[in-house]
Amino acid sequence: MQFIPIHTRVIQPPKDDLFQVLRESIQDIQDGDVVLITSKVVSIHEGRCVPIENTEKQLLIRNESELLYQPDPTRRPLSVVHHALISSAGIDESNGDGYYTLLPEDPFASAQRIHTYLKDAFNLKEFGVIITDSHSVPFRYGALSIAIGCHGFEPIMSHTGREDLFGRVMVYSKTNIPDAIAGGATLVSGECDEAYPIVIARGIPNLIFTERDAREDFFVSYEDDIFAPLFTQFKKKDV
Numbered sequence: 001m002q003f004i005p006i007h008t009r010v011i012q013p014p015k016d017d018l019f020q021v022l023r024e025s026i027q028d029i030q031d032g033d034v035v036l037i038t039s040k041v042v043s044i045h046e047g048r049c050v051p052i053e054n055t056e057k058q059l060l061i062r063n064e065s066e067l068l069y070q071p072d073p074t075r076r077p078l079s080v081v082h083h084a085l086i087s088s089a090g091i092d093e094s095n096g097d098g099y100y101t102l103l104p105e106d107p108f109a110s111a112q113r114i115h116t117y118l119k120d121a122f123n124l125k126e127f128g129v130i131i132t133d134s135h136s137v138p139f140r141y142g143a144l145s146i147a148i149g150c151h152g153f154e155p156i157m158s159h160t161g162r163e164d165l166f167g168r169v170m171v172y173s174k175t176n177i178p179d180a181i182a183g184g185a186t187l188v189s190g191e192c193d194e195a196y197p198i199v200i201a202r203g204i205p206n207l208i209f210t211e212r213d214a215r216e217d218f219f220v221s222y223e224d225d226i227f228a229p230l231f232t233q234f235k236k237k238d239v
Contacts, residue, residue: 018045107149128152147178
């Protein structure tokens, strides 16, 4: 399996043309590939940028969060956005040139639009798109990328009914494909001035391609999540 970073020009806030950048920067894309794109450049394409000057960041975080937890004002708030636990609602100042960059409003719809564009532009049949964002893991230094949206392939691989090495039948085991791919892409995309907002993942085994919106298979409800007890102190943004 390969992760191929794609260098691009600087994508300029508050709004730029991502499709032009894709057209200019991608030289080789094949059926079976998965194209990973950072949420920041998708958001800039969609105009999801707010001037830092005269903007109250805490209010912006509150408005963008589905759930919010900040018992201590000296610490950055924890937010649930797009079914992901992300600091400060994913609102970022880095590489923003004087703007806060918000997350895409609907990353799955964004992924579908990019998928449609690439399919037509490169005459592709079966491939995937993932929108990624940085994510911190409890009890670990450093960031990983996770998928906040995807399109073109089934996101979950179920192992129900299969046997392990000793004949035990699997009941609940599943593989989260988008996050697994996104985590690997972190190693080549960079976090600073590398200008690799696009990564092509090639040779990923066992992908099942589809044109349907599969987000409902990807998400777990808050009530059913194994981490649900940790969210009891989170507040909805309208509280």
